[in-house]
Each structure stands twice: as structure tokens, then as C-alpha cells.
Amino acid sequence: MQFPDDDNGKMLAAMAESGIDLTVALDVDFFLIFDDQRDAESALEALTETALQGELELNFSEEIEKWELIVCLNMVPSYDDLVAKEVELNTFAQEFDGMTDGWGVMQHQEGDDEFADDEHKCDDNCSHTH
Numbered sequence: 001m002q003f004p005d006d007d008n009g010k011m012l013a014a015m016a017e018s019g020i021d022l023t024v025a026l027d028v029d030f031f032l033i034f035d036d037q038r039d040a041e042s043a044l045e046a047l048t049e050t051a052l053q054g055e056l057e058l059n060f061s062e063e064i065e066k067w068e069l070i071v072c073l074n075m076v077p078s079y080d081d082l083v084a085k086e087v088e089l090n091t092f093a094q095e096f097d098g099m100t101d102g103w104g105v106m107q108h109q110e111g112d113d114e115f116a117d118d119e120h121k122c123d124d125n126c127s128h129t130h
Contacts, residue, residue: 007102008082015077015105025074026105028082030089032069033061034098040067043096047071069098077105 001016003009016022034040037060044058047069054073061068071089075081082103090100 003079008079008086011103012077012079012082020105022077025076027072027074028077028085028103028105030071030073030086030103031101032071032089032093032098033064033101034067034069034093034096036097037067039096039098040069043093043098044069046096047092064101068101069093 001013001022003012012022020026032040032043034043040058044056047056052071052073054071057070057072059068059070060066073085075085086100086103093099
């Protein structure tokens with residue numbers, strides 16, 4: 001597979017190299033960050049009222065000292081779809097003084113015996129890499 005030479009393309013190439021099948025739907029976590037808790041909570045409330053088919057999680061990230069809204073969507077991780085969703089979510093987050101902070105995919109997907117919550121891959125813009 002060939003990918004554009006940008007952060008999203010490099011992320012997808014790394015995922016493919018690690019053996020992740022990019023032709024099947026995966027749980028993709030998009031990270032939205034907010035300085036203010038009220039803004040983050042308002043964004044969460046607004047997202048729950050949309051037709052968005054995904055899981056939402058809000059927490060405070062000690063690492064970046066910001067409120068983090070994780071939008072988990074089950075989707076085939078095609079480059080164009082990821083970019084479109086990231087743009088859509090960034091536009092949404094800006095309405096609440098927030099912004100997107102990359103996306104990631106859990107290393108271990110459904111059916112794996114390992115602890116799925118322990119690890120995810122992030123793009124170069126993501127503050128979640130360790």
C-alpha cells in the first residue's frame with residue numbers, strides 16, 4: 001500500500017508494517033483537547049446528541065494538562081476517511097474552543113487475548129506517545 005508523505009500517511013504505513021490489516025474496520029480513537037473543563041463537557045454533551053456512532057470518553061490528561069475527549073469510531077482506516085473525520089471533528093471542537101490532537105488505534109483489537117487498553121499507536125502530532 002502507498003500512503004501520502006504526511007503524518008497520517010506515515011502512521012498508516014507504520015500500522016501496515018506492524019501487521020495491522022487496514023482493509024477491515026478497526027476502533028480508531030480521535031483525540032479532542034480542551035483547556036477548559038466546561039468546554040470539554042459541553043462538547044461531550046453536544047456529541048452525544050448527534051447521530052455519531054461511537055464511544056465517547058472524557059478525562060483530564062495530566063501529561064498535557066488539558067481535558068481530553070476521546071471519540072472512538074469503528075471504521076476502515078482509509079487515508080481519505082481518516083483525514084475527513086479529523087477535519088470534521090476539528091471543526092466541531094473549535095466551536096467549543098478545542099482542537100483535535102491526532103488519532104490512534106489500539107495495538108490489540110477485538111479477539112486478542114492481550115490487554116487492549118495498555119497500548120495504542122498515535123500519529124506524530126499525538127501527545128500520547130511515550
